[in-house]
Amino acid sequence: MRIDILSVVPRLLESFFAHSILKRAEEKGLAEIHLHDIRDYAVDKHRRVDDYAFGGGAGMVLQVEPIAACIRALQAQRTYDEVIYLTPDGEKLHQKMVNSLSLQTNLLLLCGHYKGVDQRVRDLFITREISIGDYVLSGGELAAAVLADSIIRLVPGVLNDETSALTDSFQDDLLAPPVYSRPAEFEGLKVPEVLLSGHEAKIDQWRMEQSIALTTKKRPDLL
The missing domain is CATH 1.10.1270.20 (tRNA(m1g37)methyltransferase, domain 2)
Incomplete structure (x- = not known):
């Protein structure tokens, strides 16, 4: 199981994945978590990845270009079973969905931020959109952590007693x-x-x- 997570603030996730069951899963070679900073793929020297929305309105939008560049760079290295966007308007997460995702090998998670991502990201790359509940967070990082935790704990060998998850x-x-x-x-x-x-x-x-x-x-x- 390999999970790649794209974020504009990946350091928010570093501590979460450095402890407990998720850390043991990595140490056992049962799961890999890779964090990617979308700003590394910015098209200007200021590493800017957001801009105002066409048509006006409050809030900034994550631009399509840096996200597309990041996703394509990763897709050039491996095939992803799902490219998932964490968003409040996605399908609500439930256990049967988690069970199904735990059987996959490569997952890519995109964390939303600000007012969300340019719609063209969703049109071109996203295969599944998931919400962890009917509320809005400052970004998709917490949602990505929730999803990754719920999936990885089901990978055989991660829990000391596999019947616990069942x-x-x-x-x-x-x-x-x-x-x-x-x-x-x-x-x-x-x-x-x-x-x-x-x-x-x-x-x-x-x-x-x-x-x-x-x-x-x-x-x-x-x-």
Whole structure:
């Protein structure tokens, strides 16, 4: 799994990918994250990559030329399964989409900024547009981090226990059941007896019942 991320502020992402599961994935050789500064492909000496919108209006627009140059330089080196633009008006991210993307080999993510990118970038290069929710951020970097994290954790070998990802919320259109750890009792609150029974079938049944109950209460739209 290789993910290339294009941004005008790539340093925002450096710390995120330098720790935890994502860092271990890179150390194990299971995933690669490469950050690219769009300003490196600017067409003027001031490294400017934005300009005013034709037709007027507030806000700046990321120009087509530096983004096109960056994408083409990367595409000359490898074939990408998807070129994804992180944008509020994209398809809303969900677990089935993440599952599908985790089976790919090369992904390219473009982070929006300002008022977005020149429409010609979307027309010429983008194969998929994804939103992480119905709200607007200062840029697409946080959205790219969310997407990359959700994908990479599903790559076989990244998690110490691969079954952990398979029992997450949304994998079977249900929310995950409650979880408990030591101590068995805390301030009068006890762990359900079934979880201490060692009876695997009964535990599985309890967890399924809890998942259905929680989903019915919190997210009936999933059922």
